[in-house]
Each structure stands twice: as structure tokens, then as C-alpha cells.
Amino acid sequence: MNSQSEVSPDAIEFEYDLAEPPEKVWRALTVPELLAAWMMPNDIRPQTGSRFVFAGQDAAIECEILDAEPERLLRYSWRERSDDAAHPLDSTVTFTLARTVSGGTHLRIVHDGFARKAMPAVAMAGAGCRLSLHGTGTPIAANTPRLLLLHAA
Template sequence: MNDEAKEAQSVRVDRVLAHPPEKVWRALTQPHLMEAWLSHSDFSPVVGHGFQLHFDWGAVDGQVLEVEPCQRLSYTWTSGELDSVVTWTLTPTPTGTLLRMEQVGFPSDQSRYYVGASAGWPRFISALELVLESVDEGDVP
């Protein structure tokens, strides 16, 4: 295998949201809200916490790597042969939040994972936007 074939790929999605970082953070970290846009899980935003995300096609194992409330969240995303890292970055804007999701670690010889993530993350983030629209500030602890 040549060096180019060994290089890892990444998927990145940037979205401007009309909601404050605190509300976006809650939707990214509270299991009952995560279930509405991503998956059923036992997630907790605590460094070192291990969790699972459950999908129709199987489960993803994760471990929280980094937590900076309302700013940055990072965790492993392991499924089958894929061992990657998902990082969420929240940047306040005058009208809400610039949300960046980046998943890194797709070996070029595992294109099915890269293709799946490239198609899946924009859909998940669109679903996240719907959750943010449907949840009132007062409804989210």
C-alpha cells in the first residue's frame, strides 16, 4: 500500500444555526434530545465516559475525549473496522451559532465508511435543526 492510500480522510459539515450555543450544546449532549436527531444512547458529556449509539444498521461505540461546555465536544466513533473521532465546535454569531462537525480518521481503503458519513452527517444535522426549532428554551433543562 502506498503512502497516499494510507492517508485518512475526514468529513466536515458547517451549519449556521439561529439558536444560541447553550441550546445547541444541550441538543448535542442530552440523551433525550440526541435520540430525536441522532440515535438512542447512554451519552454523558464527561471526559472518559464510554457510550453507545444505536442505529438500525448497528451500534457505534464511543468515548468522550474533550468537553468544553457550549464550545467544543469530541468523542471517538468506533464501528466495525472504523476507528474515528467526531468533534463538534460551536462558535457564537450575532444571530446564533456556527456549528462545525468534523469526523476524522477514515482510511482511504475503507471508502464505505467515508461515503456513509458524507451522506449521513448532513441529514443528521438537518434533523438537529428541526429538534432545535421544536424545543423551547424553557423546555430544555
């Protein structure tokens, strides 16, 4: 599991404490139909080495499962080709799940290598531009983990 200090300066991090148990959160991250409900249509198979594709609006996002430990860790590469073929977004997404004392899940999402390509204004601010969002209350992004849990019964 990555520690905060091991995350690159151009990562975006999200942390949530969810009431749902890790089993339910894992399903929401690894069952194609459930993942599609909050991300994009996909053909994910949560097995290390398997490749899958998100059907993005502009182009397909090619992914490969780098690590999969059921109910604990899911890490995959994220290769997004854009109109600027010379500068594709090659990054890594990591979901870390930990059971909370109450039986829920502490979910940490790190999109490593994202900020420099996707948010050049933030990258220009210099080193240490990592964006971290922590919350237990109202979700702060449109594609929040709370949405994925609506259908992961």
C-alpha cells in the same frame, strides 16, 4: 480547536450558522433524548472519559468522550463494528460551537477518519479527498443539526 489545516484528508466536514444560541445547540448534542431525535438512541454523558453507545441499525457504535467544554467543544471517538470485523470504523467526531455576532451558533462538525472507510470511491480519488459542506440555507443531509434543535428548547 482544530483549524481547517489540521483536519485529516479523509475527514468529512459540515459547517452551519444556526439562529439558536450555543446553550441550546449544546443541549441538543449532549442530552440523550435530544441527540436521539436526530442521530440514534444513546446514553451520552458529556464528561471527558465517559463512555456511551449509539444503538445503530446493524450494530452498536461505541464512543468515548475525549473532550467536553460546555457550549464550545464536544469530541468523541466513534468505533463502529461492521460485518467486516477486520476493518472496523475507528474515527473521531468533533463538534465546535462558536457564538455568532447575532447570538446564534456557528457549528462545525468534523468526522475525522471517516471518508477512507465509509466512502472508498472518494478515498481512491487520492489525497485531499476531504469533503466539506458549508451552509446557512437549506440543510443538505438527512441528519442535520437543524433537526436536533426542534426539541432542544
